[in-house]
Amino acid sequence: MYRYDQFDATFVRERTAQFSGQVARRLAGELTEEEFRPLRLKNGLYLQLHAYMLRVAIPYGELSSQQMRKLAYIARRYDKGYGHFTTRQNIQYNWPRLDDVPAILAHLAEVEMHAIQTSGNCIRNVTADHFAGIAADEVEDPRIWAEVIRQWSTLHPEFSYLPRKFKICLIASEHDRAAMRTHDIGLRIVRNAKGELGFAFYTGGGQGRTPIIGPLVKDFVAQEDLLSYLDATLRVYNMHGRRDNIYKARIKILVQALGAEEFTRQVDEEWLRIKDSVLKLPEAEVARIRRYFAPPDYEKLPVYVESFEDKKLSDPDFARWIRANTHDHKVDGYRIVSISLKPVGAAPGDITADQMDLVADLADTYSFGEIRATHRQNLILPHVRQQDLFEMWQKLQGVKLAEPNIDFVGDIIACPGLDYCNLANARSIPVAQRISRRFSDPKRQAEIGELRLNISGCINACGHHHVGHIGILGVDKKGEEFYQVTLGGSSAEDISLGKILGPAFSYDEITDAVEAVVDTYLDLRTGPAERFIDTYRRTGIDPFKEKVYGSLKERRSAAE
Amino acid sequence: MANDRTVHQMVTAQWLLGGESIYWTGSAWSESFAEGKVYADQAAADAALAEADAFVKQRKIVGPYLIEVEMDATGPQPTSARERIRAAHNATFAIDHGSWSGRIAD
Amino acid sequence: MAVLRNGVPQPNEWIRVADDQPLPENAKVIVSVERWRSEGERLRQLNGALGVFLKSDQSPLLIADDLHRLSLVALEFPKFTDGRAFSYARILRDRLGYKGEIRAVGQVLRDQYVFMLRCGIDTIEPPVEKRVEGYAEALREFSVFYQPTGDERATALQLRHQRKAVAA
Numbered sequence: 001m002y003r004y005d006q007f008d009a010t011f012v013r014e015r016t017a018q019f020s021g022q023v024a025r026r027l028a029g030e031l032t033e034e035e036f037r038p039l040r041l042k043n044g045l046y047l048q049l050h051a052y053m054l055r056v057a058i059p060y061g062e063l064s065s066q067q068m069r070k071l072a073y074i075a076r077r078y079d080k081g082y083g084h085f086t087t088r089q090n091i092q093y094n095w096p097r098l099d100d101v102p103a104i105l106a107h108l109a110e111v112e113m114h115a116i117q118t119s120g121n122c123i124r125n126v127t128a129d130h131f132a133g134i135a136a137d138e139v140e141d142p143r144i145w146a147e148v149i150r151q152w153s154t155l156h157p158e159f160s161y162l163p164r165k166f167k168i169c170l171i172a173s174e175h176d177r178a179a180m181r182t183h184d185i186g187l188r189i190v191r192n193a194k195g196e197l198g199f200a201f202y203t204g205g206g207q208g209r210t211p212i213i214g215p216l217v218k219d220f221v222a223q224e225d226l227l228s229y230l231d232a233t234l235r236v237y238n239m240h241g242r243r244d245n246i247y248k249a250r251i252k253i254l255v256q257a258l259g260a261e262e263f264t265r266q267v268d269e270e271w272l273r274i275k276d277s278v279l280k281l282p283e284a285e286v287a288r289i290r291r292y293f294a295p296p297d298y299e300k301l302p303v304y305v306e307s308f309e310d311k312k313l314s315d316p317d318f319a320r321w322i323r324a325n326t327h328d329h330k331v332d333g334y335r336i337v338s339i340s341l342k343p344v345g346a347a348p349g350d351i352t353a354d355q356m357d358l359v360a361d362l363a364d365t366y367s368f369g370e371i372r373a374t375h376r377q378n379l380i381l382p383h384v385r386q387q388d389l390f391e392m393w394q395k396l397q398g399v400k401l402a403e404p405n406i407d408f409v410g411d412i413i414a415c416p417g418l419d420y421c422n423l424a425n426a427r428s429i430p431v432a433q434r435i436s437r438r439f440s441d442p443k444r445q446a447e448i449g450e451l452r453l454n455i456s457g458c459i460n461a462c463g464h465h466h467v468g469h470i471g472i473l474g475v476d477k478k479g480e481e482f483y484q485v486t487l488g489g490s491s492a493e494d495i496s497l498g499k500i501l502g503p504a505f506s507y508d509e510i511t512d513a514v515e516a517v518v519d520t521y522l523d524l525r526t527g528p529a530e531r532f533i534d535t536y537r538r539t540g541i542d543p544f545k546e547k548v549y550g551s552l553k554e555r556r557s558a559a560e
Numbered sequence: 561m562a563n564d565r566t567v568h569q570m571v572t573a574q575w576l577l578g579g580e581s582i583y584w585t586g587s588a589w590s591e592s593f594a595e596g597k598v599y600a601d602q603a604a605a606d607a608a609l610a611e612a613d614a615f616v617k618q619r620k621i622v623g624p625y626l627i628e629v630e631m632d633a634t635g636p637q638p639t640s641a642r643e644r645i646r647a648a649h650n651a652t653f654a655i656d657h658g659s660w661s662g663r664i665a666d
Numbered sequence: 667m668a669v670l671r672n673g674v675p676q677p678n679e680w681i682r683v684a685d686d687q688p689l690p691e692n693a694k695v696i697v698s699v700e701r702w703r704s705e706g707e708r709l710r711q712l713n714g715a716l717g718v719f720l721k722s723d724q725s726p727l728l729i730a731d732d733l734h735r736l737s738l739v740a741l742e743f744p745k746f747t748d749g750r751a752f753s754y755a756r757i758l759r760d761r762l763g764y765k766g767e768i769r770a771v772g773q774v775l776r777d778q779y780v781f782m783l784r785c786g787i788d789t790i791e792p793p794v795e796k797r798v799e800g801y802a803e804a805l806r807e808f809s810v811f812y813q814p815t816g817d818e819r820a821t822a823l824q825l826r827h828q829r830k831a832v833a834a
Contacts, residue, residue: 007822011810018807022777026619027576030797033622038747039777047622049646051579081660097578121747151812151822157784158756158815161749238753239725273761278814285823347651352658418642419651426641430653479640 001062001370002147002292004112012109015116015155019043020102027099042122042160043105044092044115048422051095055118056108060128060146060170061089063371065360070111072356078104083356085341085349087413087464088167089127089373090118094420116154121162123153123234129171129178130374133293134382136330138172140189140197144290145226146170148281152227159234163241164249166234167206178375179491181205181214182467184251185233190220198222203233204255204263207461211497212252215260217267223286225271228279232271236263296368301333301385308386320442321393321404326384333386337367339379339396340403340411344440347429348414349377355399366392376413378406408445409453409518410436413464417457417474418481424457426474426481427507431455434511439518448518451532452490467491469533470517471498472510483510487517487544488536499541502549512555513548520547568631569605570596571612572646573624581646582621584608589621593647598629598636669769669789673779673802678791680717680738680769690714696740699724702732710735719771722750726758733764741787743772752785759786760816776804784815 004012019039026036040046044055056071063071071091075083078100079093086092096104108114118125128146132138149168153159159166171180172189180186186202198220205214221229233251242248255263312319327336339359342348351359363371363381366388372380384392396402405411412435415421417428432455439445454468458475465471471486483505486498505513518532524543525535536544570593571584582589583596586608590596599605605626612624627643629636638644645652668675682696683689689697689705689712696717697709709716717738718729726739733739739758741751751770758764770782770790779801782790792801811819820828 005826007810007825011808011812011822014808014810018777021807025800029617029619030800033616035746035775047574047579049642050581050649076660077664079663080655081657082655099577154812155781155808156813157781158752158813159749160781161747161752161778235753235756239750243748243750277760278816282823282827284827288826346656347653350656352656353660354658418645419653424642427645427652429651433653476641479642481641 001064002059002143002289008151009109009112011154012112012114012116015114016102016105016109019105023098023102038120038161041120042117043101044090044118045098045101046119046422048094048416048420049418050420052098052101053092053094053420054096054101054104054115055086055090055092056113056115057118057125058089058091058113058373059150060126060132060143061130061373061375062143063373064111065363065369065371067111067113068356068360068363068371070107070113072353072360074104074107075353075356081354082350082352084347084416085351085373085377085379087375087377087415087462088118088125089130089375090125091373092416094416119165121164121166122160123156123162123166123168126150126153127167127169127178127183127375129173129176130372130380131177131327131336131382132172133295134329134331134336135173135175136328137175138189139191140172141290141293142170142172142189143293144286145187145189145199145223147289147292148226148286149230152230156234158231159238162234162238163243164246164251166237166251168230174493176491176493176495179464179467179495181495182207182211182464182491183214185230186214192220196222199226199229201229201233203267204252204260206250206252207464207466208250209247209459209461210250210252211461211466212256213495213497214252215255217255217260217264224281224283225275227281228275228277229267229271231274231279232267235270236266240266295331296370296383298331298334298383299385301331303332305333305386308389311390315390317404317442318390318393320446321402322389324404324408324446325402325406326389329383331383334383335386335389337381337384337389337392338374338406339381339401340405341378341401342405342411342436343400343403344410345433345437346400348412348432351379355401358395358399359401362392362395376411378411404442405445407450407452409439409448409451410445411452412436413452413454413468415455415457415463417455417463421457423460424474425459425476426457426483428455428457428463428472428474431472431474431483431507431510435514438511438515447528448522449528449531451518451521453514454489464491465489466497467495468498469531469536470514472514475504477504481507483507483513485510485513485517485548487541488533490533494533501541502545505552509552509555513552516548516551517544520544523547566600567602568629568636569599569602569626570629570636571599571605571608571624572596572627572643573612573615573621576619576622579622580649584612584624589615591649593638594635596629596636598631668798669791670779670798670801671789672783673805675798676789680715682719682740694737696738699728702729706732717767717769720751720754722748726754726762726764730762733758733762733766736766738767738769739764740769740771743770743774743778746773746775746778752781755782755785755787756815776800779804780808784811784813784817784819786815786817 169183201218202214367381418424456463489498586597715737
C-alpha cells in the first residue's frame, strides 16, 4: 500500500497544525461559528445531535493493521469504544470533544492518516473498488490512480470552495463494486483500441434529492491527461455550478441543465488549453506510486487444499460463510475475505475497539497486514490462504464478526439516521436492526439470495436507498417517523434507480412491509437462480404493490 | 380549540466544547430537558432566545433555537422524534461499547 | 483600509469609484465592468491607472480584449464560501496571460489566503474586523503543495523527482 514520503508526512503535520490553530481561533473568539463551520467540515468535523462527529479519511478504503490499531486507540481514548464505517470507505467517531480533535489528528498523523476533505464543499476523499489489485477482472490497479487523485485533490487551491461537495470514485473492471455511477465523477479505467490504458469519465451522477445515473461524457482520456481533464471539469463546475440553491448546486444539475453534450464541449474547450501544461502527469511519478502497490510476496499454493475442503464438508456453518463471505482471488490458493459488520441486530457498519484490534491481528497473521473498507460498510482481508480460513473464521466467530450474510438481506447499508445525525428525519439503525432480526436465520437469508437493502434517514441518501434492490427512505410527518419503500434500484454495472412502491409505512409497519416484499419475490421467482432484482425487472412493481398493501390492510384490520 | 391553543416553548442549544444538548432554565444551561424553562408566550420565548446570544458570544454554547414542547402531568415533553432523541443524549438502541467503560485518562 | 501583499500591509493606492460618482483625475481608479463598457473612452483620457471590478458572477472573459489597458483587476468574494473567483484568477493568468495586479476584495479569510496567491492573486483587501497579522501567519503554514498552478511554488512532485535526479 501507499506509504508517505517526507513530503506527504510534512504536509499532514502542517495540516494538523493548521487545523489546531483554527480550533484555537474558534475558542479564542477570532472565528465565529459561521466562519468556523466550513473550516471544520473541510476537516471532517460535524456538530451532530448529541456531540461532535469526526470523520476520518481512509483513502480508497485501504488500511494497514497498524492504522486499524490506532483507530481502536482513538475509539477508546477519545470516543466511547467504537467507530462507524461509512458508505464512502471512511470511519467516523460519534462522540469526540472539540478540544480533543487536535490531539486525535496528531495521533492519526503518526500513522499517515487524517480527516482532510471528508466533508465540506470540496473534493471529497476519493473512493475505489474494494477488490482493487486482487480481482481477476481488472485491467489495472485503480489504487495507483486513486492515489494520484488523492494528492491532486488535497487542499486544491482553486477547488476548495466549490458550489457543493464533489465525490470521485474509481473502478477498473466491467463489474462495478463501488457504485461508480452515483458519483460526481465516476472513472472507469479502460483500454482503447490501441491497447492503451485511459479513463472513461461518467460525470454528473449522484444520489440525494435528485438521483441521477452519471452519463458517459468522455469515453477515453489518456493516463497522462487525467489531471488536466479533472481540472477542466472542476473549473467549469466551479464557475457555472449553481450557488443560489443548495439543492441544485451539485454538478449533476449543471450537466442536466446544459445537456451532457454541451457540458462536455465546455470541458473539452477548457481542457485543450491546459492539457499540455504543468498538469501533464510525468511517467516517473506514476511509476513511483505504482511501486507501492506491487503485489505482496504471495506463496505458490495448491488450488486444492484437502483440509479446507474437508472442513467445508463437515461444518455446514463454515461452508455457508465461505460461500457468502469469500470471493475468488486472482492468485491461486488465496481467497478474499469479507468481514460482515452486520451481525444480527447490530448497528450496520459499527465496530468496537476490541473488534478493530482483533481484525488488525488477523490481518497481520493471515493477510499481509492489509485491510480494506467497503462502500457497503464491511471490511475485507484481501489475501487469505485457503488453509488458514477455518482457523480465522473461528477467531472471527469469537468476536461476532462471522455473520455469513454478504450481499444478503441482512447486509444492510444504513446511515446513522436520527439517532445521531443533525440532518436526519427518521431513524435508520433501529429499522435495520429490526429487519436483520426478522431475517436472522442464515439459511433463510442464503435461500433468498442476493438482495441489497439500503436505508437512508433523509433525502440526502447517505444510505444509498435509491440504488438498493429494496430502498427505504425515512421521512418526517409532523414530528413522526415514516418510511417510504422503493424497489428495483441497483448500484452495480446494471445500475438503476428504485421506484416508489406506494404510501409510506410507520416505524412499526416497515419490517412487515419488507418481509411482504421478500415473500412476494419468493412466490414470483422462477427459481433460486433468479435474483430479487431480476424478478422485479421481469414482473414490474405491481405484484409487489398488491401483495404488500393487501397484507398491510389485513394486518391493520386484524389489529382493530 | 385549535385557535386559542397556547404554544409552549423552550430554548435549546449545544455546549461549544462537547456538543451536548442543553436547555435554558431561565438562569443557566442544563443538560436536563426537564429543567428547561417553559415559555407560554411568544414574546417571552423570543426574549429568552435573544438572551442566549450572549452565551454564543462568550463561546459557551452554539446554535440556540426554540423548540415546541407539550405539557402533561409530569411536565414538559418533546414533541418530535428528533427532540426526544436529543433530550435523551443517546441513540435509541443499545450501543455495543465492547470492553470500553470510560475514556482513558492521560 | 490597507491591502496585503505577501502578507505585508500596504497603503491602498486605488480608489473604487461607484457608478454614480464622478471620476477623479490622475488617480488609480477601479470601476465596474458596466462603467468600463459605457465610459471606457473617457476613462482612458483621465491620465490615471485603471482597474476593473468583477462581481462574482462576472467572468474575466467579459474584459478579455481590454486587459492590456488595465493595471488591476479586482475580483469579488461576496461570501467566503463563493469560490468562483479562484477560477477567474487562474483564467486571467493562464488563459488570458494577464500580467497586471489581481486583487481579491470582500470576504477573504486568512484560511483562503495561500489558495489565492497560488491561483495568481497578488493583493487582498481583508475585511476590516480581521487581524491582519493572521494573514502573514497563514502564509507560513504550509511548505508542501501538491497542485501545479503556475505560481512559483514547487510541488511535492517536482521536489521528489528533482531530488532523485540530483541523487542519480
